[in-house]
Amino acid sequence: MRTTILWLLCPILSSAAPQLKPAHALAVGTSATLDGVRLDMIAAKPSVAEVVLAAIPRDGWTVTCDSSQPGNDCSNAIDDNSDTFWLTDSGAPLPHSIVVDMKTTRIVGNITIQPRQDNTPNGHIGEHQVFLSEDGENWGSPIAIGTYLDDANLKTTIFTPANARYVKVTSLSEAGGRDSSMSLAELNVYEGTALPPSPATAGSWGLTIDFPVIPVSAAIEWSSGRLLVWSSFSPSNFVGDSGHQTSTAIYDPATQLVSARTITNTNHDMFCEGLSMDAEGRIVAVGGNSDYGTSIYDSTSDSWTAGGDLKIPRGYQSQATLSDGRLFTIGASWSGGSSTDTPKNGEIYDTATNTWTALPGCPVTPMLTSDPEDKSLGHIYRGDNHGWLFGWKDGSVFQAGPAVAMNWYGTDGTGSQSAAGSRASDTDSMCGNAIMYDAVAGSILTLGGAPNYVNSYSTANAHIITLSDPNVPPTVTTLPSMAFPRAFHNSIILPNGQVFITGGQHLAIGFTDQTPQLIPELFDPTTQSFTQMAPLSIPRNYHSTGLLLPDATVFNGGGGLCGDCAANHFDAQIYSPAYLFNPDGSAATRPMIESLSAAELAPGASLTVQTSGPEVTAFALVRLSSTTHTVNTDQRRIALERGEGGTVTLPADPGVALPGYWYLFALAEGGVPSLAKFVKVTTG
Structure with a gap:
């Protein structure tokens, strides 16, 4: 049997409206209207970085396992029959392992695991590890770890291509905690692309982490260094009856364990929230699917609590921490009604009193993009999304984009606003990135984005904005462009001052792996140039995330959240920048x-x-x-x-x-x- 994972043919939705129902798909080149929202399906130009993975034929393979029940032998895992399955012997203790011998060494890029299909969940794999070996004895460190979602859907674990003859999957827990069994119906191994380049110059993609949720949002816990991620009310979907809850998971780099939790006590679906970390290091999520809510995570107690309600309901907004510790937010007509009817002007949050205060002197209108979707709908829906906000001196906020027009906002009294000029000759750059890589110099790097939220080709534009004092127009320098146009990408400041740019896509369309940019770039502020780095194994487009970890590596994960669509990525990979390697590729000695x-x-x-x-x-x-x-x-x-x-x-x-x-x-x-x-x- 030969199976192909083709990341270019999944359904694509042009609008992420909260009214949409799950599992609606349209053919490319068609359009329809759903609950008053037009969905356009347009053909995307193929990217130079398209990924096609084929299942390796299992002829002649052998398989071994630590335990099995009569009639449910481990050979069932490679028999091309999903109606049969391997199941460990009743009472046999965890962990359990299954090993396949492909009889020849191949470049391997991912595996898929089909859980048992008899409507019995016992044996679903939860916490797990995946190992590769060329000789069946020397396994080394796992190439992938994590926790699978407890359901019968196909599980895919993609990793950096490597040579292997043997593949081992170890189950450390049963997904539902029901017993100590392990089962699976089919185990496939897929061909990988070329082996990665030398890490000495390109860095290296390492561990894959499987999550039981799609990591659409992510934040670092200061008290432990753990990574907190979440999706929406559902681990894989954001539309439907939310129930005002949020599916979350925590990855602990120290133990390499992933745990899941559904947050119900704050009565808040935090998908598409405004997000920032306050002066105490608490994670503050505001609005989104639950358009008035505020939820606050304290890592010292590992607990969520409800904060004060917004004065203006909103979702898709940005939120920034200020010099006095308060939080500022503005925009966001994706949720809570249109800014045309109720302008999504600024408001300020006092974390000490848990109260939001409206700032009518901080109007949203000056920062709107000119998105044609707003014109076709007859009201603001996209133009006030995802502002590029920076807390600055004297409680001020600088808005660098994504609109061409830039603005200063003041937060004293009822607020204030003053124009700050335009971002040189840039276009509107929705879902681009803005990064303050040198705060002392007031230097902000802006990268990519697209003129419109969807159905729009992204740019490779790059600029440096340099701030001085509040209400003083900044200087804007146009840089040589990136190698690849990008929207929905992530850019991460590294300790040495460079910026790592990963993922994104050429044609901005949500919920698709089409036109992915699989080659990251590294911006060097000294030379003001971009260098291509080691390629991604997994597209990271709409709803992807990227953060710097305490060990100076980079977390890059997620993408999707569209029900059962092919663009869902319940995973992340860890990137080690080139500064962690000697010229020969060995690990550098660190201070x-x-x-x-x-x-x-x-x-x-x-x-x-x-x-x-x-x-x-x-x-x-x-x-x-x-x-x-x-x-x-x-x-x-x-x-x-x-x-x-x-x-x-x-x-x-x-x-x-x-x-x-x-x-x-x-x-x-x-x-x-x-x-x-x-x-x-x-x-x-």
């Missing part, structure tokens, strides 16, 4: 931060850092961050000079050194980073 004179300090204060290992040439602060729908207003970097005795001094302005938790990295020659220590910057 270590042994101790800090303080873990909490005010802007302008000094900190003494004791290190060991390679000589440290500099330090850097990178703010912990949260992201959803290409928006990450939290992340920014501060370069710190190494003073006498390892002393560093923070910038004195809290608009530069925003309150909250930051990673502190020590950097050796070549920008090799230490593991991060967590430092809290107070409001002063």
